[in-house]
Amino acid sequence: MGRLYSVLFAAAYLSVVSTTTISDIQGTRFLSPLAGQSVQNVTGVVTAKIYEGSSGFYLLGEKPEDIRVSNGLQVFTTSTSTLGQVTVGDLISLDGRVQEFRSSSSPNNLFATEIASPTNIVVRSSNNTFPIVILGKDRSPPTQELSALDVGPDGFLSNPNNVSRIDTVNDELRPDRYGMDFWESLEGQIVTIPKPIATNFENQFGEFWVYGDWHVTGKNSRGGISITSGPDGIPDANPETVIIGSPLDGTKNPTTAVGVALTDITGPVVYQFGFFYVLPLTAPQVISRPSSNIPPTTISSNGNDPCVVTFGDYNVENMAPTSAHIPTVASHITDLMKTPDLLFLQEIQDNSGETNDGTVGADVTLKTLIDAIESVSGVRYNFTQINPVDGQDGGVPGGNIRTAFLYRPERLQLIPGTPVGGSLDAIEVRKDTKKLALSLNPGRIDPTNPAWASTRKPLVAGWQTRNKKEFYTINVHLSSKGGSSSTQGDARPPVNLPIDARSQQVAIVADFVASVLDRDSKAKLIVAGDFNEYSQTRSVFAPLAKLLTEFDEVVDIPRVERYSYVFDQNSEQLDHAFASPGIEKHKNKAAFEHIHVNSWSPSFDDRISDHDPSVGKFFVCG
Numbered sequence: 089m090g091r092l093y094s095v096l097f098a099a100a101y102l103s104v105v106s107t108t109t110i111s112d113i114q115g116t117r118f119l120s121p122l123a124g125q126s127v128q129n130v131t132g133v134v135t136a137k138i139y140e141g142s143s144g145f146y147l148l149g150e151k152p153e154d155i156r157v158s159n160g161l162q163v164f165t166t167s168t169s170t171l172g173q174v175t176v177g178d179l180i181s182l183d184g185r186v187q188e189f190r191s192s193s194s195p196n197n198l199f200a201t202e203i204a205s206p207t208n209i210v211v212r213s214s215n216n217t218f219p220i221v222i223l224g225k226d227r228s229p230p231t232q233e234l235s236a237l238d239v240g241p242d243g244f245l246s247n248p249n250n251v252s253r254i255d256t257v258n259d260e261l262r263p264d265r266y267g268m269d270f271w272e273s274l275e276g277q278i279v280t281i282p283k284p285i286a287t288n289f290e291n292q293f294g295e296f297w298v299y300g301d302w303h304v305t306g307k308n309s310r311g312g313i314s315i316t317s318g319p320d321g322i323p324d325a326n327p328e329t330v331i332i333g334s335p336l337d338g339t340k341n342p343t344t345a346v347g348v349a350l351t352d353i354t355g356p357v358v359y360q361f362g363f364f365y366v367l368p369l370t371a372p373q374v375i376s377r378p379s380s381n382i383p384p385t386t387i388s389s390n391g392n393d394p395c396v397v398t399f400g401d402y403n404v405e406n407m408a409p410t411s412a413h414i415p416t417v418a419s420h421i422t423d424l425m426k427t428p429d430l431l432f433l434q435e436i437q438d439n440s441g442e443t444n445d446g447t448v449g450a451d452v453t454l455k456t457l458i459d460a461i462e463s464v465s466g467v468r469y470n471f472t473q474i475n476p477v478d479g480q481d482g483g484v485p486g487g488n489i490r491t492a493f494l495y496r497p498e499r500l501q502l503i504p505g506t507p508v509g510g511s512l513d514a515i516e517v518r519k520d521t522k523k524l525a526l527s528l529n530p531g532r533i534d535p536t537n538p539a540w541a542s543t544r545k546p547l548v549a550g551w552q553t554r555n556k557k558e559f560y561t562i563n564v565h566l567s568s569k570g571g572s573s574s575t576q577g578d579a580r581p582p583v584n585l586p587i588d589a590r591s592q593q594v595a596i597v598a599d600f601v602a603s604v605l606d607r608d609s610k611a612k613l614i615v616a617g618d619f620n621e622y623s624q625t626r627s628v629f630a631p632l633a634k635l636l637t638e639f640d641e642v643v644d645i646p647r648v649e650r651y652s653y654v655f656d657q658n659s660e661q662l663d664h665a666f667a668s669p670g671i672e673k674h675k676n677k678a679a680f681e682h683i684h685v686n687s688w689s690p691s692f693d694d695r696i697s698d699h700d701p702s703v704g705k706f707f708v709c710g
């Protein structure tokens with residue numbers, strides 16, 4: 089990849105500074121006080137050379153008293169003759185120009201400080217040793233906040249976001265409190281991460297996130313790091329983790345997964361591609377991998393009790409009739425979820441899959457899945473759903489993904505006597521009936537409201553058990569997070585797209601829920617599905633949280649175990665199930681469990697959906 093940088097202060101201020109130290113160049117803020125200036129006789133020990141891409145080497149100068157000030161620095165050069173003049177361990181001095189740069193194609197990245205165009209390289213001595221910062225011993229990262237600029241009640245998840253920029257404000261660093269300031273204060277220095285544990289699969293470039301042998305918060309039983317909230321209620325962004333880039337010596341990183349333990353990693357701290365990285369001098373080795381055995385749910389449908397209903401929720405990731413993962417999903421539903429009475433599914437594609445041919449029906453897709461489940465479990469599900477208008481509900485082009493319910497007809501029936509809604513019909517609570525009743529079954533909530541542009545409209549269904557007890561379910565799949573900025577980018581709080589759309593979508597669902605509960609405050613109702621948002625983004629969930637309670641809360645799942653997805657460093661909850669007061673009232677008869685079959689996959693390639701399923705149960709009588 090070409091390194092094309094837009095140089096800050098491009099009109100170099102050509103004053104000449106004699107004998108500048110690396111600490112002078114790094115300073116106490118994000119941007120160098122000497123950016124754009126020529127510097128002379130900068131002295132330091134060569135600590136690492138970048139072989140791949142040959143883009144320079146790292147220097148370490150005198151250690152300053154002030155921990156905000158880094159004494160490490162990258163010297164940027166692509167000249168093989170310049171690179172040939174220096175060897176790791178050489179004490180050298182050089183002249184050059186201080187540059188703050190970022191890739192011109194990534195305007196949301198921070199600038200990184202470096203010396204460009206090095207000249208007059210003098211090797212003063214060789215074979216010098218140099219100190220390495222042992223993280224967890226010499227310095228430890230803060231564990232909650234990323235930046236002082238993440239203002240708002242939801243911290244880094246606050247809305248409005250993108251209200252200020254780190255490199256414009258250019259604050260004094262506070263490495264004791266803010267994660268980005270911490271890593272910036274080590275820019276260019278060589279650090280060791282003792283006993284690293286991976287918190288995710290490697291990405292497509294072989295990079296992966298870790299924490300080391302230091303104090304962390306949010307650690308879950310698998311060894312991952314969950315998004316939680318701090319004691320002050322502000323969401324915790326997990327700044328105590330760092331991403332490991334490509335090894336400097338050209339070796340290849342191992343594949344990782346949540347909880348994989350590795351040998352110590354040593355290398356320079358650099359900012360690139362939107363995050364603070366440690367670039368290992370050489371690839372670490374895997375020491376251990378967690379068990380690949382996934383325990384099944386302990387929640388069973390005690391078949392004979394019509395008062396207890398079991399349900400599951402699963403985003404089955406772009407399922408078409410020809411999808412190779414259908415048998416695996418069927419085995420998850422059978423062996424791990426224990427064939428619950430009702431399934432909330434998301435990302436069911438139409439019968440022609442991603443072929444963009446105007447097909448909107450999904451009966452073939454659903455029957456293929458139902459057949460696959462029956463072949464392994466003997467359980468025959470029925471299904472209900474409403475076709476979207478072609479091309480109007482977002483997702484992969486041509487796929488027409490939608491939400492759908494599968495149900496066990498020997499346990500549940502749709503409440504009869506109500507027409508099935510069309511794609512554009514808005515479901516309502518009937519005003520002309522003595523007891524709670526809906527105008528459609530199933531039906532969609534306010535499907536023509538512009539808030540649902542290019543996304544899935546919520547699917548509502550009313551159910552009755554064998555003993556004629558009724559309950560209601562809403563299956564949601566809100567707008568996805570595409571287009572959001574990196575959590576360690578320049579914009580603060582980070583851009584979270586499209587948070588305003590998700591907020592409106594939740595408010596519309598909440599209005600409908602309120603209309604049900606206004607009619608019958610004891611109504612049994614569940615809203616579940618893929619919300620594409622964390623519980624900690626409280627502003628989005630506020631209208632619904634006033635009316636309903638998350639099952640995780642109802643059954644008191646430990647906070648660090650509330651997740652359904654892994655992304656970057658975080659285990660996080662995008663999939664939620666909310667219970668009405670009529671269900672919460674019988675919390676001693678309720679249950680809920682996350683089945684981490686995909687987050688705990690032994691490798692990225694073995695994962696069959698990006699989301700974990702969940703299973704729950706609730707009491708419908710009384």
Ligand SMILES: *[C@@H]1O[C@H](CO)[C@@H](O)[C@H](O)[C@H]1NC(C)=O
Nearest residue numbers: 106107128129130131132181
């Ligand atoms: C360069 O800096 C070193 C100390 O880092 C000093 O000993 C030397 O005199 C300086 N040279 C010049 C020409 O200023």
Ligand SMILES: *[C@@H]1O[C@H](CO)[C@@H](O)[C@H](O)[C@H]1NC(C)=O
Nearest residue numbers: 175177178212213214215216
């Ligand atoms: C540096 O150390 C290596 C190995 O210990 C030795 O071969 C080499 O001669 C040394 N170089 C200098 C300049 O002392």
Ligand SMILES: *[C@@H]1O[C@H](CO)[C@@H](O)[C@H](O)[C@H]1NC(C)=O
Nearest residue numbers: 250251253571572573579583
């Ligand atoms: C963030 O705000 C800046 C203006 O400060 C704007 O140029 C940029 O487009 C915004 N980014 C997003 C993703 O909205």
Ligand SMILES: *[C@@H]1O[C@H](CO)[C@@H](O)[C@H](O)[C@H]1NC(C)=O
Nearest residue numbers: 470471472496497498501502
């Ligand atoms: C399955 O659902 C369809 C459509 O709602 C219905 O006509 C049929 O009777 C159901 N089958 C069973 C076995 O309940």
